[in-house]
Amino acid sequence: MRILRLEITKGEAVRYISHLDYSRAVERAIRRAKLPVAYSEGFNPHMKMAFASALSLGVTSDAEYLDVEVKTEISAADFGAALADQLPPGIVFKAIREITAQHAALMAVVNLATYRINVPPPDEGFDAAQGSVIAFNQAEEVLYVKESPKGNKQIDVKQYIAGDVGLAAAPEGIALEMAIKITPTGSVKPSAVLAVLVEQFGLAVDPAAALINRSGLYVLAESRRLSPLEV
């Protein structure tokens, strides 16, 4: 069993597709490229591939990772080159590496995601926005009600935030930078962090107009951030 680990993007052109759509688009590209991937057995065979972490509809990404099982001897470089030609607009191939079967699954090792959220200029100016972010960073605990079909659950947002949320001026407004922990017991979405900043810390922006980008997914080990391709 050979497994290839790929790094690809989810760009502006495909911002509004869901994780399922995204995964299907990659699967179709692999089929068009006629790559020798493995399929599951059973009534409804599906391609043996696994993503590191699902990305929400409306969020772009500079680096998504997936593991694909291949059946025959194909070099990682050839696989990547063939796939690159068949990826649809907005999905760009960046890197590939063969990993060993002993490697832990992507989903199990990736434990940190970094995001950049661009929003139009805040109504009350940059300094007021900075005040909101500082207050958030200084707070010990920030409670947020996570809504789901299974019911609402109150969580402490701060337990998932690594370091401070950063704020910078951006060409068309402001940009928030944050690192969010992905833990076995859960995580928090960047849109929820933004919602908390707006609702509880007075950040005067329209969350609906936010453009969220995942800038990286990492394996945090002994305070070093490694890309899933480096582990």
Next chain:
Amino acid sequence: MNRPDPAVLSQVSKPARYTGNEWNSIKKDHSNLDVTFALAFPDVYEVGMSHLGLKILYHILNSRPDTVSERVYAPWVDMEEAMREKGIPLCTLESGRPLSEFDIVGFTLQYELSYSNILNMIDLAGIPHLTRERDENHPLVIAGGPCAFNAEPLADFMDFFVLGEGEEVVGEIAAVVGTWKRAGKPGGRAGILELMAGIDGIYVPSFYDISYNDDGTLAAVTPNHPAARPAIVKRIIRDFDQAAYPTKPVVPYIEIVHDRIMLELFRGCTRGCRFCQAGVLYRPVRERRPETLLRLAQELVDSTGYSEISLTSLSSADYSCLNDIVHKLSEGLADQGVSLSLPSLRIDSFSIQLAQEVQKVRKSGLTFAPEAGTQRLRDVINKGVTEQDLEEAVGAAFQAGWSTIKLYFMIGLPTETDEDIRGIADLSHKVLDLYRQVKGRRGAKITVSVSSFVPKPHTPFQWYGQNTASELDRKQQLLRSLLKDRSISFSWHDSRISFLEGAFSRGDRRLGQVLYAAWCHGVKFDGWSEHFKYKVWMDAFEETGIDPEFYARRERRFEESLPWDHLSPGVDKSFLLREYQQALAGALTADCRRAACSDCGVCQGLGVDVVDWGGWA
């Protein structure tokens, strides 16, 4: 460029309906082109993207170096609300340009219940609603598809209609518009309409005056322009095997209704079911060669990455080389991980063998369409199947491992009595019992799906007075009371929607006012039951002084001029009349594809032949 902003997209359901960028979608630089052609489907993306006809036209138009063709679908209600609030005009997916900047906006007319969406899309595009309000700086708003064969209810809104198959004529339209534009639009709007009227298959409704008798029936359709022909005859592709086919269809990101490769085996169906409009409009049968289909299938697999091919046609199981092609496709595609599906099954055990071949592993359920509950009524509609056929087919299916069967029927057919309704229940129970006989246990699931018959123009039943909504309701209730077994589930259609469809399907030009009034009062997505506003429609009829029953309910006299008589699918009216009389006599007419010619007039009239590669064993 005019893209909806993130603040809008993040708030609507399924925003990828509006963002395009799909694999195989075509973006051209408009500045170097003569003709810009928007292809519009008046329903949501997932429905419109599933339509083969527009895929074909998109492919043909974009293969022209002088033309660009782009797609547009009806925005869902949440998106429409945001667009109106923010003043965002309706734009195409590829370039994001407003429809109003295109030379041609072409709608496909697949069902009458989409008409309100057409008006809504024209309005969202900022194009004047009525053809007489437009000048040469506005797009030509045009329509084709099956409902164009009764164009009249939309005559006020469309600059022209295209009758019949579009593969050839769509390029002719683009060429004429290109020439007219390069020459500086001589004659303005009247000039281009006159040029269009000279193309075979094109109907310019404003070139005809309509007069009515005192009793409200049609008196005459009179040309008022020298370029107007007395009758417009449909376009047809003689060499269907070689007709252009979209081998690089747009592959959507979001799941659409028919999310698979569509391989069109043949055009037309001559089984001659007397309720069926498609069976008349697409005559005669023309098959593609098996080798052409195998080549197209491989090209489609290569260009899309889809893992399923659907063999589509009006009655795919009738393809002469079906066995051959199913074997070859299964062999060739299995190791590429591609599976086949057959959307329509004939009611015989031969079909079950094929279905077995097609659904090797998964037995997802089979659909059969006996259409009527008794042999007498099946003979009336010329559905040439017997109860024995159905029992054999279903028995073979149960034997082969299927346990989920869907049975499709219609109620409200001509000559129908309660005996026929009881026949539907009897047949359904027999199918259920058959499972126990074959398998020795219970466990079958039967879905009985019943639609209400709507008489359509250009069919043998075009004269028939449709059942009232309350009569249809009564029959639905009767059937429901007879289907007691909990292994049988029953689904039916809203009879009021069928009534509206009935009024528009055989409507005349006066219905344009009703449509306009109803649209002004907010109707849209009438085919979606959650959006259907019966009262608003009835108020619109009232307001305009037009009686829907006159169109839906009334049995026409045979000598009456019908509002679609001048729009010809090539089939003689005398044939339709003969067929209606045969129906009333319960007499069958054989399929001319493999039996004697039934003299419908289409082959002789249009100079076209039945093309069937298998011969008949």
